[in-house]
Amino acid sequence: MRALVIHAPHDLRVEDFFAEVGDLGPEDVLVRMAAGGICGSDLHYYHHGGFGTVRVKQPMALGHEASGHVEAVGSAVKHVAKGDLVAVNPSHPCGTCPSCQRGAFNHCENMIFNGSAMRFPHVQGLFREKISVPQNRVFKIAAPVSAAEAALCEPFSVALHAAKQAGDLKGKRVLVSGCGPIGVLMIVAARLAGASHIAATDITAHSLAVAAKFGCDDCLDVSKGAEVLAPYTENRGQIDVVFECSGAPPAMASALQTLRPQGRIVLVGLGGDAPVPVNMIVAKELEIVGTFRFDLEFARAAELISSRTVDLRPMISASFPMAEAVEAFTQASDRTRATKVVINLS
Ligand SMILES: [Zn+2]
Numbered sequence: 416m417r418a419l420v421i422h423a424p425h426d427l428r429v430e431d432f433f434a435e436v437g438d439l440g441p442e443d444v445l446v447r448m449a450a451g452g453i454c455g456s457d458l459h460y461y462h463h464g465g466f467g468t469v470r471v472k473q474p475m476a477l478g479h480e481a482s483g484h485v486e487a488v489g490s491a492v493k494h495v496a497k498g499d500l501v502a503v504n505p506s507h508p509c510g511t512c513p514s515c516q517r518g519a520f521n522h523c524e525n526m527i528f529n530g531s532a533m534r535f536p537h538v539q540g541l542f543r544e545k546i547s548v549p550q551n552r553v554f555k556i557a558a559p560v561s562a563a564e565a566a567l568c569e570p571f572s573v574a575l576h577a578a579k580q581a582g583d584l585k586g587k588r589v590l591v592s593g594c595g596p597i598g599v600l601m602i603v604a605a606r607l608a609g610a611s612h613i614a615a616t617d618i619t620a621h622s623l624a625v626a627a628k629f630g631c632d633d634c635l636d637v638s639k640g641a642e643v644l645a646p647y648t649e650n651r652g653q654i655d656v657v658f659e660c661s662g663a664p665p666a667m668a669s670a671l672q673t674l675r676p677q678g679r680i681v682l683v684g685l686g687g688d689a690p691v692p693v694n695m696i697v698a699k700e701l702e703i704v705g706t707f708r709f710d711l712e713f714a715r716a717a718e719l720i721s722s723r724t725v726d727l728r729p730m731i732s733a734s735f736p737m738a739e740a741v742e743a744f745t746q747a748s749d750r751t752r753a754t755k756v757v758i759n760l761s
């Protein structure tokens with residue numbers, strides 16, 4: 416069965432990789448994959464063979480943002496049927512480790528997460544023809560929502576989880592630093608949670624234009640410096656919550672200056688080490704919190720997308736057939752023209 420497999424940096428192949436799916440268990444759903452979104456982590460595997468200490472050590476099918484059509488169901492499956500469009504949740508916590516026991520499923524110590532090289536052997540990804548998954552990992556998406564939109568359930572779950580990490584956002588003034596796919600979804604999630612004013616920064620006109628389409632109140636071009644943030648730094652800071660999605664250390668430093676005393680910054684972008692202005696954190700009593708993947712937010716993301724309560728079509732920049740995956744990855748890497756690039760897996 417065909418899949419999109421990373422072998423080494425810039426060695427991405429469409430090849431016969433998986434055995435055909437065998438008999439389904441009673442709780443299993445066989446999904447013929449339809450659309451896969453290229454994520455920042457997929458791009459890291461493609462360009463660098465990994466990120467941080469994570470390295471691709473064996474051929475791995477990429478992909479954790481994906482959707483497909485149900486092809487067959489096990490005898491006990493009731494909530495989906497043949498032909499349904501479903502979003503596939505790539506996250507499969509064990510349910511029994513100490514993190515799972517205290518309800519922090521995204522921190523599961525035995526996490527199976529598709530398309531991730533964090534464990535060895537790696538957990539194979541969703542950019543493939545078909546997969547069999549337990550029924551609790553598929554979420555029905557209603558017509559006329561497309562497979563590409565359905566594939567956005569995963570990154571939208573990430574944004575919903577990050578919004579939760581910020582605490583109550585009702586009436587809050589928010590700054591989103593960096594308007595790649597996650598930054599754009601942060602704007603959507605913050606608005607849903609009741610933020611009253613959302614400013615966003617980026618260095619490309621393309622990303623800022625997409626941010627504007629999603630209702631960002633103040634789209635700030637920081638390509639020539641952070642001076643445009645000056646109004647938000649007045650009187651020790653005007654912003655209640657920052658979502659740092661750029662992963663760029665200088666962006667984090669300037670974002671901290673916009674935070675009012677006792678404000679909070681949620682670090683969403685995966686970064687390396689960054690210098691931290693400890694004086695400012697102490698004197699303004701700032702809170703720095705991380706956010707990692709998602710937990711039960713996937714079901715909510717699927718509901719919101721399925722009902723078009725959120726319409727994410729404006730962030731889908733292009734889609735390519737699997738055979739043109741290299742072009743898809745090249746375009747997805749170019750933030751001057753792409754937000755989310757989707758691969759057609761069927
Ligand atoms: Zn992702």
Ligand SMILES: [Zn+2]
Binds near residue numbers: 514526
């Ligand atoms: Zn666990």
